[in-house]
């Protein structure tokens with residue numbers, strides 16, 4: 001019955017685009033799902049089409065031929081061995097855990113369970129793993145779907161959660177250190193380079209704000225206090241009482257420090273130390289990058305985490321591109337006995353006596369597990385995979401406290417290398433005119449040029465420019481196809497013009513490739529409601545206090561990813577994956593568990609959330 005999917009590389013979006021819809025339910029797809037579970041991709045689109053076109057009998061033969069390709073490349077540098085994807089035995093087989101979605105949150109949860117010998121099946125709607133941290137290839141360029149700034153990817157300390165997630169499944173990637181995390185280009189000719197060395201970065205701020213030296217030391221000093229406390233802990237589920245009490249016993253100072261900062265926001269702490277409005281606006285911009293809101297609404301723990309990690313372990317870029325991380329995790333998962341099924345679009349979560357017992361795919365197939373983990377956003381989980389009219393009060397409360405952040409408008413470009421001045425940094429953040437417009441759609445420009453670090457991602461003599469800016473899906477709804485495309489191009493033209501003026505004269509003429517994505521693209525390819533980047537607080541939050549953990553009000557159903565504690569960001573969702581796997585393993589009896597204490601802690605945490 002089953003077929004196994006094999007090797008690894010894809011010209012993914014071109015495939016999906018030609019099919020009209022990456023997650024669509026077309027005829028070809030239905031026939032594939034009937035007999036064959038679809039695995040991580042094929043070497044390139046033509047092979048994909050050959051495979052798709054082959055008759056059902058030929059599919060298995062074609063598959064084993066393709067499985068003979070043992071080596072494929074992400075970018076042109078990292079080598080990825082073929083991943084053996086799911087062997088779906090029959091519809092009645094029960095797994096210990098099913099994970100819906102292979103974003104970094106889902107992948108980490110699945111791999112952390114697999115290494116504990118939990119029988120886990122990961123279901124991904126798309127044809128490669130990674131979600132927002134995936135990649136795609138075009139005309140010799142390997143593009144990161146989303147951010148190229150990787151926190152938590154060093155050899156140092158306890159919070160290098162990306163490194164640790166890979167190491168757990170025996171993987172390690174070659175890294176290129178980034179000397180400057182971000183180069184800020186701000187109003188009134190205020191330019192700051194966030195150098196890898198903390199002292200060099202501070203000197204930039206001291207130079208601009210000599211009278212705020214003590215304030216700068218005070219604010220960043222508090223950031224380090226939080227970071228050092230985080231770094232002292234062994235990070236596991238904060239919903240598991242035996243672990244939590246154990247950490248309080250081993251590291252009371254660190255735990256009390258974190259408990260103190262848990263309900264606080266960065267903006268309020270910055271204001272204790274700093275008076276200069278321009279410096280406070282700069283801290284808003286720092287927070288905006290990590291949370292898409294200003295400092296007053298950014299939890300202090302999250303702010304401190306990113307502000308310090310970039311100087312502690314540093315920002316490091318994986319050779320071959322960010323997409324390689326998810327590919328390595330997916331391969332590692334299968335090596336550790338887990339299974340992955342691609343093109344497995346979960347339509348609903350099956351409940352029995354109000355407990356989650358399985359999932360149903362869009363092709364009607366039902367799969368069962370003791371525990372169901374959703375890496376879809378909480379909006380998608382509780383409004384689409386479950387009946388919205390039966391949404392538990394706990395989720396209603398989440399939706400009152402948090403709303404969907406805007407999505408991104410993104411432009412992936414290939415340009416001739418000589419348009420970039422010598423010494424150009426890899427990542428830039430631009431707000432040209434007015435601080436008050438920081439959170440307005442299209443006003444700030446995020447720009448990454450990963451080829452500054454890894455030249456193999458583009459054809460020789462070329463660079464990649466990945467540009468993005470916040471944008472709401474409403475701007476693109478209800479347009480004809482023609483108007484939709486025209487609108488995307490007009491917005492992209494305007495942003496490129498702004499970059500020409502600010503940074504790279506001649507940019508338009510030097511462009512060799514350009515593709516723009518709207519919030520609708522995010523919704524379609526990442527299966528995120530309204531294409532949202534993640535949750536943002538509806539008002540001023542009490543730090544992280546209101547953010548839900550992994551358990552839900554539905555028995556046996558867990559969430560993982562950016563709509564869980566601690567929120568948006570690759571390193572944040574990796575932590576969410578680690579926490580989720582620990583809690584699930586405890587509930588399965590694989591990790592130490594005390595049901596009574598767990599129940600008590602769960603009620604206590606639920607009460608804390610009502611204070612937020």
Ligand SMILES: NC(=O)c1ccc[n+]([C@@H]2O[C@H](COP(=O)([O-])OP(=O)(O)OC[C@H]3O[C@@H](n4cnc5c(N)ncnc54)[C@H](O)[C@@H]3O)[C@@H](O)[C@H]2O)c1
Pocket residue numbers: 100101102103104105106123124125126129130131132133145146147344345346347375376377380408525526527528533534560561562563567568569570573
């Ligand atoms: N959007 C960006 O630009 C971007 C880029 C890079 C990293 N990130 C970070 O990644 C974080 C998100 O990571 P994450 O792990 O929470 O999730 P994710 O959105 O990256 O991945 C979710 C995965 O679940 C799959 N999925 C959703 N519904 C499904 C269904 N019904 N059936 C099967 N599969 C389904 C999606 O296809 C996707 O692969 C963000 O917070 C962000 O910080 C975002």
Ligand SMILES: CC(C)=CCC/C(C)=C/C=C/C(C)=C/C=C/C(C)=C/C=C/C=C(C)/C=C/C=C(C)/C=C/C=C(\C)CCC=C(C)C
Pocket residue numbers: 147148149151182230233235238244247255258259262289290291301302303305306427428429446447448566567568569570571572575608
């Ligand atoms: C239980 C209770 C209640 C209590 C107790 C106490 C305690 C013990 C506590 C503890 C806690 C903890 C452990 C916590 C943790 C946390 C964490 C880890 C966090 C993390 C976070 C992170 C984050 C947020 C991140 C983010 C990031 C991001 C978002 C990024 C982004 C990026 C981008 C966008 C890029 C940019 C670019 C350019 C500029 C171009």
